Amino acid sequence: MRHNFGAGPCILPQEVFKQASRAILDFKDGLSILEISHRTPEFESVVEEAGRLVKELLNVPEGYSVLFLQGGASLQFAMVPMNLLGDGETASYLDSGVWAKKAIKEVPFFGKVNVVASSKDDNYSFIPKDFIIPEDSAYFHFTSNNTIYGTEMFEFPETKVPIVCDMSSDILSRVIDVSKYDLIYAGAQKNIGPAGVAVVIIKDEILGRIDRKIPSMLDYKLHIEAGSLYNTPPVFSIYVAMLNLRWLKSKGGVAEIEKENIAKAHALYTEIDRNPLFKGTCAVEDRSRMNVCFVMTNSELEKPFLKYVEENGIEGLKGHRSVGGFRASMYNALPITSVHTLIELMQEFEEKTNN
Numbered sequence: 614m615r616h617n618f619g620a621g622p623c624i625l626p627q628e629v630f631k632q633a634s635r636a637i638l639d640f641k642d643g644l645s646i647l648e649i650s651h652r653t654p655e656f657e658s659v660v661e662e663a664g665r666l667v668k669e670l671l672n673v674p675e676g677y678s679v680l681f682l683q684g685g686a687s688l689q690f691a692m693v694p695m696n697l698l699g700d701g702e703t704a705s706y707l708d709s710g711v712w713a714k715k716a717i718k719e720v721p722f723f724g725k726v727n728v729v730a731s732s733k734d735d736n737y738s739f740i741p742k743d744f745i746i747p748e749d750s751a752y753f754h755f756t757s758n759n760t761i762y763g764t765e766m767f768e769f770p771e772t773k774v775p776i777v778c779d780m781s782s783d784i785l786s787r788v789i790d791v792s793k794y795d796l797i798y799a800g801a802q803k804n805i806g807p808a809g810v811a812v813v814i815i816k817d818e819i820l821g822r823i824d825r826k827i828p829s830m831l832d833y834k835l836h837i838e839a840g841s842l843y844n845t846p847p848v849f850s851i852y853v854a855m856l857n858l859r860w861l862k863s864k865g866g867v868a869e870i871e872k873e874n875i876a877k878a879h880a881l882y883t884e885i886d887r888n889p890l891f892k893g894t895c896a897v898e899d900r901s902r903m904n905v906c907f908v909m910t911n912s913e914l915e916k917p918f919l920k921y922v923e924e925n926g927i928e929g930l931k932g933h934r935s936v937g938g939f940r941a942s943m944y945n946a947l948p949i950t951s952v953h954t955l956i957e958l959m960q961e962f963e964e965k966t967n968n
């Protein structure tokens with residue numbers, strides 16, 4: 614058995630893979646999910662159910678729409694300011710990692726950007742705190758979990774300014790209060806489903822405030838009116854996402870999976886802090902539950918350790934090139950038994966090294 618700690622596209626439940634593969638052969642009356650029209654009632658009900666499950670699992674209040682769009686989270690970096698930031702207005706951003714930086718890069722096409730704080734000089738090893746969000750900002754944007762650096766934001770910013778959040782790598786991993794957000798977006802391939810679709814949760818009333826002309830495919834309003842079916846959507850990605858959302862519901866929903874995610878993260882960080890061969894790379898209070906980044910105290914042991922775990926069933930543990938070392942991504946579908954396996958290997962390697 615392989616244990617997939619990859620950062621994304623990531624592990625999904627085995628039963629979702631099985632159901633998805635059955636639907637490739639026979640989704641409806643012998644037709645594959647890959648060949649049906651997106652205008653059939655069967656597929657319309659897939660989109661409808663997927664949207665309903667997102668709303669149910671995250672307890673999304675009235676007045677919000679759920680969209681399934683293409684272009685990944687990266688297109689949202691541009692769609693957000695295009696739809697929400699008027700010419701001459703300023704949007705405030707927290708620079709907590711490379712994804713935040715890429716979001717910031719798109720803003721000047723549409724308006725002004727104010728970076729409230731940055732941890733770049735410390736290689737994004739912590740989440741900046743005590744920043745000020747000017748009250749005249751059109752919105753405030755932050756990244757709830759920094760996938761590459763392994764930091765996660767557990768304190769919600771205090772502000773009256775509309776909040777936009779890139780939640781790509783921790784959406785559905787913990788309970789959140791959606792009513793505090795005006796727009797949430799997430800590339801699906803970390804906790805929602807396979808690559809090819811992004812989920813956007815948007816408070817309807819924040820739209821239509823600015824008068825910029827927006828190309829059809831980039832216009833949230835148009836996608837809301839079309840129910841995510843303005844053009845051919847990524848049919849299979851949405852279908853598998855729906856299966857995964859059903860799985861999450863059957864597990865007891867977000868509150869239940871959050872308990873498991875806390876247990877997984879606690880177990881691994883405890884071992885990193887106990888085992889003298891390893892050390893974490895970021896501020897303890899900002900440690901992510903989804904992406905655990907660590908290095909070895911003796912960097913010469915990193916290659917042999919990686920080889921050792923890979924020979925013993927571990928996949929995707931190599932750290933991102935900008936941090937080095939290791940990154941254990943532990944999304945919802947990763948079972949705690951995989952985390953226990955990794956911990957045992959860390960302990961075995963410690964024994965081997967001591968002898």
Ligand SMILES: *Cc1c(COP(=O)(O)O)cnc(C)c1O
Nearest residue numbers: 685686687712760779781782800
């Ligand atoms: C992976 C990731 C992205 C990029 O997502 P794409 O779907 O590849 O565009 C953006 N933000 C965060 C936080 C991510 O983890």
